[in-house]
Amino acid sequence: MNCISIKNLTKSYGTTKAVDGIDLSVESGQVFGFLGPNGAGKSTTIKLLTTLIPPSHGSLDILGIDAIKNPLEIRHKIGVVLQQPSYEPTLSVEKSLEKYGMMWNVPKDERKKRAEQLIADFDLAEIRKKKNEDLSIGQRRRVQVAREFMHDMDLLFLDEPTVGLDPSARRKLLDYLKNKVKTGLTIFYTTHVLTEAEYLCDEIAIIDKGRILTVDTPDSLKAKFGKEKTIKIHISTREEKLSDLLSGIKDCQIELNSGTNITIHSAESELVLQKILKTLNENNIEIENLSAVPTNLEEIFLKMVEDNASHS
């Protein structure tokens, strides 16, 4: 079943199209990653999908409900952690959880049970009596995410939930989320951390300037670009004619940095490398260092966003 289904979703602010005609379907029971650079439209999309703001155009169906006609019906079934920090400064961690449970009409006994479980799962025991305003940024973020789990939901939206978390807290949160998905939750997750998306997400959409560039699984994204390698060559001395010397080599993209670093992206890396080595050799250019690695998801992402910028 699709739990998110949107067509031509658009949100304009004056002349800015924050979200520019997005079509998307997200199946239930997975983590769907929404990836894009600053200002791409990720948070705006989350606000539209959670009915916090109305679209300028388009239709959106959340959990089989028309979100424009019945926004309130949807809000009971979803959870959302926005990008902006939100907390009550003088409330303690345990009281914040308690209050959230009350807001969602969770019965008292169940509230206590859940709060204790979340205090354990999110490593909040040491700070349970502390006021939110006295917490570190990462601790506060953990509380903000934890409290959302005080209530049951079918679909959870997380807008960069791991910002400010240390590597171990980050990994714990990702594993916690993975487990929740196994019990039937669907998660819509934004990030610009590619490794995180790779670890967590079943599908990834890459978004830039309000438009979706591609939707795929992390594996097929890598397979699609998998032949591509990044070759880095460091030469000992600056060579003025380097750019001209290498200009005839096909099937690759060459960047020269400070005259001594050559970076090559190519799907025909072996052939291209041979040609470059030959050229360098013929011109008596000495190589200090050379490496060739498969292009990772991070670079695929950067490349897609760069290509998008040069085409628009």
Ligand SMILES: Nc1ncnc2c1ncn2[C@@H]1O[C@H](COP(=O)(O)OP(=O)(O)OP(=O)(O)O)[C@@H](O)[C@H]1O
């Ligand atoms: N309330 C608003 N009024 C005017 N412009 C807005 C408003 N909200 C967002 N925008 C613009 O819409 C675009 C998309 O913003 P959005 O916050 O969705 O990006 P984002 O992908 O979440 O970025 P980040 O990674 O920095 O969080 C930006 O150009 C932003 O300036």
Ligand SMILES: [Mg+2]
């Ligand atoms: Mg954002």
